[in-house]
Amino acid sequence: MLEIEALVQWISSLVAQYLYAGVFVAAIIETVFPPVPTFAIFPLAGYFASQSKMSLLEVIGLGVAGGAGATIGSTIIYFVCIKLGRIALLRYLRYAKITDERLAKIEKWFEKYGDKAVFFGRMVPVLREMISIPAGLLRMRPVKFITYTFFGSCVWSISLTLVGYYFGVITVEIF
Template identity: 45%
Template sequence: MDALGGPGAAIIVGLENVFPPIPSEVILPLAGFSAAQGTFTLAGAIFWTTLGSVLGALLAYGLGFWLGAERVRTLFRRVPLIQVEDFDKAEGWFSRHGNSAVFFGRMVPVVRSLISIPAGVERMNPALFLLLTTAGSLLWNSLFVVGGYLLGGQWHRIESVAGWFSNAVVAVIVVLVAVFLGRRAHLERKERREHRDATRG
């Protein structure tokens, strides 16, 4: 960030959108601190980090657009414990709540890096996607960049506060996935057992 200035901040934030382990809760306050040190202006820090967020999101959107619904259905057929009906349900949910999901998803750890893919799969209007992504990213980035700018050398305190939120989101996602897969495995075992008993009968 110091070496490349604003473009460097954009690159790092853009990578965060395609590689979730890079936490924006660290990158954004650091960009604010760099602005306070004169590496770039506060407005520049917000601009470049938001540009990086949008470009990273567009890359993920492009991946989803390339995959398309039919390719995803094909993948679902090959993955154990996953059914095509699961995709159809998700597709229906996104058609009803996609706008809110894209906007608010930009402010949720992990989800921020993934929400652009289903938007691309569902062929969400590119202009609308760009608008919602920019608005959500601008709000989220401004909060953390300004915080890092105001805290100066203590910018890292933001990560310690925001870290619990990020960890909580990851924990909730892991639990939900585990519960879903556990229930699906139980149902499939039950169906196989019932089918075996019926065949023997």
């Protein structure tokens, strides 16, 4: 647990020091290593943006940088799943208590709702990181996967960044 706390501290300082680049890199890390919470990145970036008196357009740019980073992280997971294949992946997923039967149900659901699942799944905590697995296993077209991932990730990261920005502005106005 201490390692995760240290990683979150490091990511927070990365975002604070390098804002756009920090958010981009932090989003990649957050997507590839799910223990890093999304809520440690985007609202924090929004808060720092408010303290720096950034414009609303610049704050949206932070969210887009985060969406781009999350897309790269998700695409890494997507291609790893294509490369490993179902059988090899099941060996790793058993640690997450995902059985062959459960994975089959997920795949069946994904075949029915794949496009929407990727887009909306990027806005749901935990599912954000996991949605790349069935997309890779079922070999969703890469351009389609990247497009839906990017736009879904941008909606999520812009929203959370704006929340942090809004509360940062309110804090300044109150005090």
